[in-house]
Amino acid sequence: MSKKIADHNPGRKLFSSKIAAIVVWTITALWTIPTFGLFATSFRPKEDVFMSGWWHIFTSPHFTLSNYQAVLFGQGDAGSVGGVIPYFLNSIAITVPAVVFPLVIATMAAYSLAWIRFKGSDALFFFIFALQIVPIQMSLIPLLQLFTGGAHIGHITIIPALGIAGKLAGIWLPHTMFALPLAIYLLHNFISALPRDLMEAAYVDGANHFMVFRRIVLPLSIPAIAAFGIFQFLWVWNDLLVALTFSGGTQNISPINAKLASLVGQWGSHWEILTAGAFITIALPLVVFFSLQRYFVRGLLAGSVK
Amino acid sequence: MHTVSFWSANLPKIEQTLGAIALFFAVLGVIFYLAGKVNGRAARPLSTAIFLVPALVLLAAGLVFPAGKTILYSFKDAYSNKYVGFQNYTWMIHNSEIHQVIWNTLLWIAITPCVTTAxxxxxxxxxxxxxxxxxxxxLLFMPMAISFVGASIIWQFVYNFAPxxxxxxxxxxxxxxxxGFTPPNWILTQPLNTFLLMVIFTWVETGFAMVILSAAIKGVPADIIEASALDGAHGWKLFKSVTFPMVRSTFIVVFATMVVTSLKLFDIVRTVTGGNFGTSVISNEMYSQIFVRFDQGRGSALAVILFILVTPILIYNIRNLRRERAIS
Incomplete structure (x- = not known):
């Protein structure tokens, strides 16, 4: 079917395919050059990085792995860089739960809003959708206060101090909270479009909502869950603001992206090492992205485009 | 040499992570199992509660309650001790630095959504x-996967200036x-630097717009195109009268997303210029007021302004959503 659509594609005869190819590849080249420059610089010796632009690799190629050695194991010209491997592991320890928790919680909420209707469930859905616009900067301080001091009205404690500031859970929780509005919205679009007959047949057979959720909704929603999962992975891995606010910048839990940001301040003159660090930081999201991008588009579209 | 201490320092994190995930699913499994045993009239409200309450509690604590607190803080002094009325707002009206910040933000929402979507x-x-x-x-979509910290390092090699x-x-x-030009000191030159930051934004976000719109164009049914082609519609006319109307709703969704993203824009400005040299925008200024100058009141007031600016888009989106749901 897709072949048929492609044969009759709407851009046809608007311009020749040759012009299209030239324009697309020119823009693609422009888009890729900056990243390529980073990649090339990370393999150049320190002296070269300061003496000439990265494009000189084409005329006088010198390559070295010493920048990676310095940033990974703390050996090299810059003295004790310390090594970023612990921060890389921190990022994984932060990201995996911060993707899994909001996905499960949002899928549950989306299912109940779509299929266990009650009075006001539509209004509730619009309200959750509206929460997307709350800028997260607005939430940081009250949330940090909540984690360290709990919530009180007068002398009555409503929520006790959670004591999770500076711990992994103290980063998982904000990420989970901030992800929910978009996650519930996208998953709701998808789940509400599942075939009604299938659900009703299951209810008639005596399945309760929990069985339907586990055996029908979850398996069928995999495309949307995968799409949002990728989105959330990229967001958490690349986040700086939440990490800075809730990790306290310690080696114990600070993610690699925050480490990289602090290296920029600390080693502003060691560009060769920063480029290696930057490339290590963006390597995993790039791998995840390139291997899963099909799901990303498919799942997101199922929700947003009718 | 360091292997032992490396693992003793890092293994607990991995254990904690896996443990938390296992615990999470175990608790859910038990609740699902027990609640599944309940029959009769209580079953339905109980299921609703179990599915919805976790999300609602997290949303209330993470977004609703902080938003309310911020609105309250915007009427208080720097340390949130006493109410000062509209003082934080009048400060904005009379402060020329803030005028520039707001002007920059308006410039961002006027330019970047149009450029990226088009x-x-x-x-x-x-x-x-x-x-x-x-x-x-x-390759066009790739910058979406790169953090803004990474992007700021990448673009350093484009915008770097040397005597x-x-x-x-x-x-x-x-x-x-x-x-044959003499290059200016790119990032320090106003107002050029704001446009250079917009280039980075465009570099990151165009791929997103392209992927979503591309899928929408592919989704236009072939028979509609065929029928209009038989009726004599070709090229630009076909695009204008058939294809574009079919993808218009997607186009608007993408455009609105871009408006909101550029309104909330923080990372690019923060990592490239720190908001100096006349490039600051509202959310960066808000961060500076709260976390650098420790003025909770002014920071909160800026947050409220941001909130007010996003509201029309939100109302528009909700109206669209209601219409769509009414149809389906």
């Missing part, structure tokens, strides 16, 4: 004409020199 649409249409579209598509006597390591400077 460029995304053009690319989507052209990609549709290529035989092998997956490689350029992936004429020194070796040129910035791509843009080197190009202008080859072409």
């Amino acid at each position: 460029l995304g649409l053009v690319l989507a249409i052209m990609l549709n004409r290529l035989k092998r579209e997956s490689l350029p598509k992936s 004429p006597s020194q070796p040129q390591t910035g791509l843009l400077s080197a190009i202008s020199r080859t072409l």
Whole structure:
């Protein structure tokens, strides 16, 4: 079917395919050059990085792995860089739960809003959708206060101090909270479009909502869950603001992206090492992205485009 | 040599992570199992509660309650001790620095959504004409996967400025020199620097617009195109009267997303200029007021302004959503 659509594609005869190819590849080249420059610089010796632009690799190629050695194991010209491997592991320890928790919680909420209707469930859905616009900067301080001091009205404690500031859970929780509005919205679009007959047949057979959720909704929603999962992975891995606010910048839990940001301040003159660090930081999201991008588009579209 | 201490330092994190996930699913499993045993009239409200309450509690604690607190803080002094009325808002009206911040933000929402969405649409249409579209598509989309900290390092090698006597390591400077211009100090030159930051934003976000719009264009049914082609619609006319109306709703969704993203824009400004040299925008200024100058009141007031600016888009989106749901 897709072949048929492609044969009759709407851009046809608007311009020749040759012009299209030239324009697309020119823009693609422009888009890729900056990243390529980073990649090339990370393999150049320190002296070269300061003496000439990265494009000189084409005329006088010198390559070295010493920048990676310095940033990974703390050996090299810059003295004790310390090594970023612990921060890389921190990022994984932060990201995996911060993707899994909001996905499960949002899928549950989306299912109940779509299929266990009650009075006001539509209004509730619009309200959750509206929460997307709350800028997260607005939430940081009250949330940090909540984690360290709990919530009180007068002398009555409503929520006790959670004591999770500076711990992994103290980063998982904000990420989970901030992800929910978009996650519930996208998953709701998808789940509400599942075939009604299938659900009703299951209810008639005596399945309760929990069985339907586990055996029908979850398996069928995999495309949307995968799409949002990728989105959330990229967001958490690349986040700086939440990490800075809730990790306290310690080696114990600070993610690699925050480490990289602090290296920029600390080693502003060691560009060769920063480029290696930057490339290590963006390597995993790039791998995840390139291997899963099909799901990303498919799942997101199922929700947003009718 | 360091292996033992490395693992003793890092293994607990991995254990904690896996443990938390296991615990999470175990608790859910038990609750699902027990609640599944309940029959009769209580079953339905109980299921609703179990599915919804976790999300609602997290949303209330993470977004609703802090938003309310911020609105309250915006009427209080720097330390949130006493109420000062509209003082934080009048400060904004009379402060010329804030005027520039708001002006910059308006400039961002006036320019970047148009550029990214239009460029995304053009690319989507052209990609549709290529035989092998997956490689350029992936490469165009790639910046989406890169953090803004990474992006700021990447663009350092484009915007870097060096005095004429020194070796040129910035791509843009080197190009202008080859072409015979004397390059300015890019990031320090106002108002040029704001536009240079917009280029980074465009670099990151165009791929997103392109991918979504491209999928929408592919989704236009072939028979509609065929029928209009038989009726004599070709080229631009076909696009204007058939294809574009079919993807208009997607186009608007993408555009609105871009408006909100550029309104909330923080990372690019923060990592490239720190908001100096006349490039600050509202959310960066809000961060500076709260976390650098420790003025909770002014920071909160800026947050409220941001909130007010986003509201019309939100109302528009909700109206669209209601219409869509009414149809389906």
